[in-house]
Every structure is written in C-alpha cells, then in structure tokens.
Amino acid sequence: MQHPHSQPDQVEQVKLTLLKRVAWYCLSLHALLVILFFALSIPILGLLNVLSVLTWALGIYLLNIQHRSLALRLFSAEVAIHAIIVCAILGMQLGFQYYLWTVSCLLLLDNNLKLKPAVGVSVIMITLFAAMHIWFADVTYKYAYRDWLQYVHFANVLICGIPMIFTIALIRDVTMAQRQTLTKLAARDPLTQMYNRRYAQELITHAKYHCDENHEELCIIMADIDHFKQINDDYGHAQGDEILKRVALVIASHTRPVDICARWGGEEFLIVMPNTAQVDALARVDKLRYAITHEIFEHFDSTVTMSFGLTMWPTKVGFYEAFQQADNALYTSKENGRNQVTTASTLYAVPNIR
Numbered sequence: 001m002q003h004p005h006s007q008p009d010q011v012e013q014v015k016l017t018l019l020k021r022v023a024w025y026c027l028s029l030h031a032l033l034v035i036l037f038f039a040l041s042i043p044i045l046g047l048l049n050v051l052s053v054l055t056w057a058l059g060i061y062l063l064n065i066q067h068r069s070l071a072l073r074l075f076s077a078e079v080a081i082h083a084i085i086v087c088a089i090l091g092m093q094l095g096f097q098y099y100l101w102t103v104s105c106l107l108l109l110d111n112n113l114k115l116k117p118a119v120g121v122s123v124i125m126i127t128l129f130a131a132m133h134i135w136f137a138d139v140t141y142k143y144a145y146r147d148w149l150q151y152v153h154f155a156n157v158l159i160c161g162i163p164m165i166f167t168i169a170l171i172r173d174v175t176m177a178q179r180q181t182l183t184k185l186a187a188r189d190p191l192t193q194m195y196n197r198r199y200a201q202e203l204i205t206h207a208k209y210h211c212d213e214n215h216e217e218l219c220i221i222m223a224d225i226d227h228f229k230q231i232n233d234d235y236g237h238a239q240g241d242e243i244l245k246r247v248a249l250v251i252a253s254h255t256r257p258v259d260i261c262a263r264w265g266g267e268e269f270l271i272v273m274p275n276t277a278q279v280d281a282l283a284r285v286d287k288l289r290y291a292i293t294h295e296i297f298e299h300f301d302s303t304v305t306m307s308f309g310l311t312m313w314p315t316k317v318g319f320y321e322a323f324q325q326a327d328n329a330l331y332t333s334k335e336n337g338r339n340q341v342t343t344a345s346t347l348y349a350v351p352n353i354r
C-alpha cells in the first residue's frame, strides 16, 4: 500500500507529460478538422469534431486535476467512437480505423485499470478494427478531393504508428534505468556502496560452488575497525560515517574484482577471496591492514586501525561454520591487542606495525 505522501514515480510522470502533450495536439487537430469538414460540406463530421474538441478539452482539465485514469479512458472512448463514425461515413480507404490500434495500446498504459480488463478492452478494439473491414466494406468515399485519399491514409498510418513507437521506447528507457537503480539498491550498502550482507551471501554461494567444482581454495576474512565506538564518541557519528566510507575504498583498492567485499554489520566487513591459498590471503590482508593504518582520514588526528580474522574455507563445510572460524580468529586479534591478522587454523598473528 502506498503512503499518502508518496509521489507518482518516474514512469507515471513521463506518461502524464506525454499524455498532456498528445491531448493538446489532438485538440488542435480536431479544431482544424472542424473547419475542413465544414469547408468540404460534410457538416456531420464538422459537428463530430466539435464534440471531439470539447471532449479533449474536458480530458485536459481532468489531467490538470490529477484524474489521469479517467482522462485516459475518455480519450480512448473519443478516439474509438470517432474512428468508427468516420469510417462508417467516409469508408476505410482513409485509414482512420488504425486509431483503434493506438487506443488498444493506450488502455494498457492505464495503471488503475487491472491488467485483465485492460487486455480485454484492447482485444475488443482490435476485434472492432477487424469487424469494421467487413461492416464498412461497401462504404466508398464520395466527397471532394478523391485524389488525396491515399495521402490521408498514409498520414493516418504514420500518426497512429509513430507515437506508439516513441511511447514504448520511452517507457523501455525509463524501465531499464529503474531496473539498474533497483538492482543497485538491492545489492549495495547505501553508506559505503559495498555489497550488502544479503547480496554478498548470494555471491558467496556461487563462488563457493565454483571453487569446489574447480578444486580451488577459498578464504574468508572478517574485519572490524578498532575502537570505533570511541571514534564516534570523540569525533561524532558523521565523522564515523566518513571513516567507514574511506575504509571501504581502501578495502576495494586492495582486493581483486573477483573478491567479494561486503559491509557485514556496523563497522564489520567480510571479504571472501576465491581461488586464493591461505598464505596468499594472509599476505594480502596484512597489506590491507597496513594500508589502513597509513590512510589519511581528514579532520581526524589519529590513526585508524583494523583487526582481521582469516580462515580457509574447506570443501563440504557450510558457510556459517567457516564464518564462525573467521569470526573467532577476529576475536583473537581483538583479544591480542587489535591491529593484527589472525588465521583460524594457526592462530598466527602479524605483529603491530604502526
């Protein structure tokens, strides 16, 4: 359920703008047709266009007072009835029947109309289109400017077809952009832009499967900023956030694209290194630890340090078991004075380098 203060999304905004433009265009076109049909001495069509001008004006008013769905249905009804009457009077050679195709697409844009009724009405429009070819097969154009019929037909096909192409292209464009944003939102931690826990777990499952299949070693590292509570207390939460962002950048610059780096909790990070032997992982993590101690954090006159726990993740061992090993190793690093890397198997700790 939407919140009362929620605003129409991007696609809805685009649809509204587009609909308003099209509505003004149609109103102007029908106004011109009023003049044309009276000039051609076809008063019934002149009057029909007067009604159309009034209908489009009412629709624009409905759009302006946010009754978009009602406006859309009014426009659809106007176009469909208008097209049928014109074909009944002038015949099918002018191509007005194609407007039923446009209406059938227009109705699908109405979000307030459930999909089934929308598809149902659209199918009725297409069926009417087919039926008109039978009903009005004998109606021939018997007014002035007969030579122009083919050009009017040509113009009607373009007027009906091109807006449909542009509308679908525009909606496709916005949908793609939204999909990318949603994927990012679902996968990343908004503060550090690292993978979030949920998405990292998906990647880890795939990485583990791949490494087991290819008999490759895989290492898990848990990392935690030292005395972060004190940092927050001394420098403020905003400064703490800045440090988290910088630490994330340092981690990113000291890992490979194939490594999975995630913000696991508040000031906790998880790194998974596929196809990496424990000894290599240890060397890399120690470089990372060293880089953090030498990173310049703005407005911060002390060093930031991190503690790490590392374990090799053997085949057939579940994630939480391996994770627990890494977490225990991290705990040992904290117990032994922080700013160090401990491996789960050897409980080997790299001495502090400040």
Ligand SMILES: Nc1nc2c(ncn2[C@@H]2O[C@H](COP(=O)(O)OP(=O)(O)OP(=O)(O)O)[C@@H](O)[C@H]2O)c(=O)[nH]1
Pocket: 191, 224, 225, 226, 227, 228, 229, 230, 232, 236, 237, 238, 239, 240, 241, 244, 265, 266, 267, 334, 338
């Ligand atoms: N600025 C900021 N602080 C956070 C965030 N998430 C968690 N924290 C803080 O991180 C701190 C973690 O504190 P502790 O778990 O006590 O650990 P610590 O102070 O780092 O101590 P050790 O881990 O033992 O070295 C808490 O004060 C949390 O409020 C965040 O997104 N931003």
